[in-house]
Amino acid sequence: MSGQPGAPSGGGGRALRIDTVAIIIFIFQSLVETLRRPPVFRSTTLLCALAATTALPPPAPPPAPPPGKAITAPAAEVPPLRFAACPASVPRPPAPDRVECGRLSVPLDWNRPHGRRIEVAVSRVPASGTPAERRGALLVNPGGPGGSGVPYAVTKRARLPESVRRAYDVVGFDPRGTGASAPADCGPMGGLFDVPAPDPVPAGPAAEGAYLSSLRALADDCAAGTGEALPYLSTEQTVRDMDALRAALGEPRTHFLGVSYGTYLGAAYVAAFPHRTGRMVLDSVVGPWDWHDFDVIQSRALLEARDTFFAWAAAHPDRFGLGADRAAVRRAYLDARARLADRPAEGVGPAEFDRAVYRALGRTERWAGLADGLRAYLRDGDPGGLRPEAGSDDPATRTYEAANRAVKCADSPAPTPGRVLADVRALRRLDARPLLTGLEAASCAYWQHRPTTRTPLGSPAAPPVLLVASAHDPVTPVRGAHALRALLPGSRLITLDDDHSHGVFASRGAPCVDTPTATYLTTGTLPPPTTHCPGPGLPSVD
Structure with a gap:
């Protein structure tokens, strides 16, 4: 110009x-x-x-960059991002809002920028406010690792406070290895998708040996299916993709809302690009530990949540009919699982049962469905209420599970097989039937790509970020928020007390959380260093 x-x-x-x-x-x-x-x-x-x-004129200054364009990323590495209509699989927001999609070309390995490239799928719902209200682009991630962010930009935006929707283009992306971004392929994954799958809780030497063999087979299947891409399906590579996306969008800083694994992704971005970090909300925080350590911490928290569920169901014996005290409900639960282990029903065995329980414990609004499912199976033999939401034949489920292992095993040192067995035995000492569904990083014991260091998280050079947590979240226990906070100087923490669910901001209907978080995103004003909000408590029963 x-x-x-x-x-x-x-x-x-x-x-x-x-x-x-x-x-x-x-x-x-x-x-x-x-x-x-x-x-x-x-x-x-x-x-x-x-x-x-001396009569020579001074050299002309370099041309000013176009308004809003990033000046840090080489053009060869960040080609322009063009948006068009989205595929039918992406939900449509209600009019007059619209969603548009594009694809960003990035190197498979950012340390070799001129090597093989992959494409990252991107979606965007433009801000609904006036130009004066606009604050930029807000990248969002739903968690996992393995969650698809392209549809999430639409579904999460619909729940955001109006002030945030007016201020930001909400941008979703499928992290590499997930969704439509070079999806990971682990084939049969060592029998993980067998229906019904074997009992996932090994008891005794023979079962433990079979358990380790399944982990080895899963790792071998991922190495064969994913090939040369396997080491690069990592959080550290993904944050480079995020910064390329920032540059392609013409944004000087990355504003970000990450939930669950998205908090780990956000903290890794802070470590890599502290001076490009904008307003960042990390909701339901993954602690800064090796992935296997985190999985074990989660498994212990799930046992506590399950005991709380037993007591809650017992408090409503007329509604659920599972018993009038916690011990009685626990016996009913173990009876249902034992029957399914002896004789799977309609594709539901102990592994499918555990996956359904794992999912239900993460959100208290699912507890009634789990209790109803137990009653229906014990009384009528109907296992429908104990079936996982997504079947193993669902391509999205297969990609999710493959990407989950690939990312976890690329992010931190692997446990040894002996360590895996020791942790399983310790969990069984706490409870003979623990939930091992979340021990996903156990397969890293046999992974072919074995990192020696953990993904860096946080930076003292970054601006303060806002952490949000539920006091009794069993999926990302609140201790993770306190541990990550130590790596993010000046950060703030909002805790929803008396709450037992995963995912808080624009999710739990808590104005004490949503209002200051929206204020921070739209104005940059942070809440006090520590805020405690009253939670909803255990779910009511109609």
Whole structure:
């Protein structure tokens, strides 16, 4: 564009360049002539030549970048991002809002930017407010690892406070290895998708040996199916993709809302790009530990949540009919699981049962469905209420499970097989039938790509971020928020007390959480360092 401040334009610019060339030619000729003259005349001629150089105009400043364009990413690495209509699989927001989709080309390995490239799927719902209200682009991630962010931009945006919807383009993306972004393929995954699958809780040497063999087979299947991409389906590579997305969108900073694994992703972005970190909300925080350590912590928290569920169901014996005290409900639960282990029903065995329980414990609004499912199976033999929501034949489920293992095993050192068995035995000492569904990083014991360091998280050079947590979240226990906070100086923490669910902001209907979080995103004003909000308590029963 012509007419940039400080940059010549039109014919005057051409004339100036011609005059400059003429002066340089004059100086050169003068110096040559001086060398031919006697020494007495040389000094005078040189002084004239030097005086001529002062007439040269100063070099023009480089052209100013177009407004809103990032200036840090090389154009060769960040091609333009063009948006068009989304595929039918992406939900549509209600009019007048719209969603648009694009694909961003990035290197498979950012350390070899000119090597093989992959494409990252992106979606965007533009801000609904006026230009004066706009604050930029808000990247969102739903968790996992393995969750697809392209549809999440639509579904999460619909629940955000109106002030946030007016201020931000909400941008979703499928992290590499997930959804439509070079999806990971682990094939049969060591029998993980067998229906019904074997009992996932090993008891005794033979079962433990079979358990380790299944982990080895899963790792081998991922290595065979994913091939050379396996080491690069990592959080550290994904945050490089995020920064490329920031540049392609023309944003100077990355504003981000991450839930569950999205908090780990956000903290890794802070570590890699502290000076490009904008307003960041990390909701339901994954602690800064090796992935296997986190999985074990989660498994212990799930046992506590399950005991709370037993007591809650017992408090409503007329509604659920599972018993009038916690011990009675527990016996009913174990009876249902034992029957399904002996004789799976309609594709539901102990592994499917555990997956359904794992999912239900993460949100208290699912507890009634789990209790109803137990009653229906014990009374009528109907296992429908104990079936996982997504079947193993669902391509999205297969991609999710593959990406989950690939990312976890690329992010931190692996446990040894002996350590895996020791942790399983310790969990069984706490409860003979623990929930091992979340021990996903156990397969890293046999992974072919074995990192020696953990993904860096947080940075003292970054601006403060806002952490949000539920006091009794069994999926990402609140201790993870306190541990990550130590790596994010100046960060704030909002805790929803008396709550037992996973996912808080624009999810639990808590104004004490939603209002200050929205204020931070729209104005940059942070809440007090520590805020406790009253939670909803255990679910009511109609």
